Amino acid sequence: MKKIFLLIAVAIGLAAASAEAQQKPVRYSTQNSYNSISNQPRFGIRAGLNLADWDGETMQSVEDLVDMSAGSVSREMRKGFHVGGYVSIPIGPGFEIEPGLQYSQKGTVLRGKIPMEKADFMNANVTLTNKAEYLDLPVLAKVYVGEGFHIFVGPQVSYLLSNKVAAEAGAFGYKALNQEWDMNSGFRELDVAVSGGLGYRFANGFNISAGYDYGVNPIDSKGNFETYNRVVKASVGFSF
Numbered sequence: 001m002k003k004i005f006l007l008i009a010v011a012i013g014l015a016a017a018s019a020e021a022q023q024k025p026v027r028y029s030t031q032n033s034y035n036s037i038s039n040q041p042r043f044g045i046r047a048g049l050n051l052a053d054w055d056g057e058t059m060q061s062v063e064d065l066v067d068m069s070a071g072s073v074s075r076e077m078r079k080g081f082h083v084g085g086y087v088s089i090p091i092g093p094g095f096e097i098e099p100g101l102q103y104s105q106k107g108t109v110l111r112g113k114i115p116m117e118k119a120d121f122m123n124a125n126v127t128l129t130n131k132a133e134y135l136d137l138p139v140l141a142k143v144y145v146g147e148g149f150h151i152f153v154g155p156q157v158s159y160l161l162s163n164k165v166a167a168e169a170g171a172f173g174y175k176a177l178n179q180e181w182d183m184n185s186g187f188r189e190l191d192v193a194v195s196g197g198l199g200y201r202f203a204n205g206f207n208i209s210a211g212y213d214y215g216v217n218p219i220d221s222k223g224n225f226e227t228y229n230r231v232v233k234a235s236v237g238f239s240f
Helices: 002-020 057-068 117-122
Strands: 042-056 073-076 078-092 095-113 125-144 149-171 174-182 190-201 206-215 227-239
Touching (some): 042 057, 078 227, 095 149, 095 227, 125 190, 149 206, 190 227
Antiparallel strands (some): 042 078, 042 227, 095 125, 125 149, 149 190, 190 206
């Protein structure tokens, strides 16, 4: 959660800094220019950083392992990116519907090392990374609450394009193992999530946002393990 709030704070800070640099903000009210400049659908592009992880039953077992390992096993969010396009459809003053389509990297990371202080000089370690690649289709309701500031929320359906597990192992700075395996079998092809966040859009079409994808159905195709995708996103975009 700290990473979520940090990304949101960064997004707001960037917006404030840009505003001070005299970038004219977009005003959204019934008595301003919203209707005159935004009464037509606008197409845009967006890209940014992903911090992805799993949550649920399986990850609780992993957390138990981390606790018992006394630091020999650690869990990390997978760093990735997303990129795609969207169309903003005005519905009324200060309110838009925004469907989009984007490629997005998700997954999780586990790291391990030999649990012996005398073996620290070897720098022996193992890293397992789930590399899940999705095609996201969000449909967001966007409400403007100030001069360019907006909040958004809506459903998102994601199609699993590829799912691999990468294993790396080594010691003394050399990699003894560096291999990937396909793991599509057993994983659900369609993932459903609720996406929400906040952002800022300038009059020139440039926009920034920070959001969170909360998976609501297990990624296991049979539902045997209650494990869900969680993704923190920080984005920059441009509306034409």
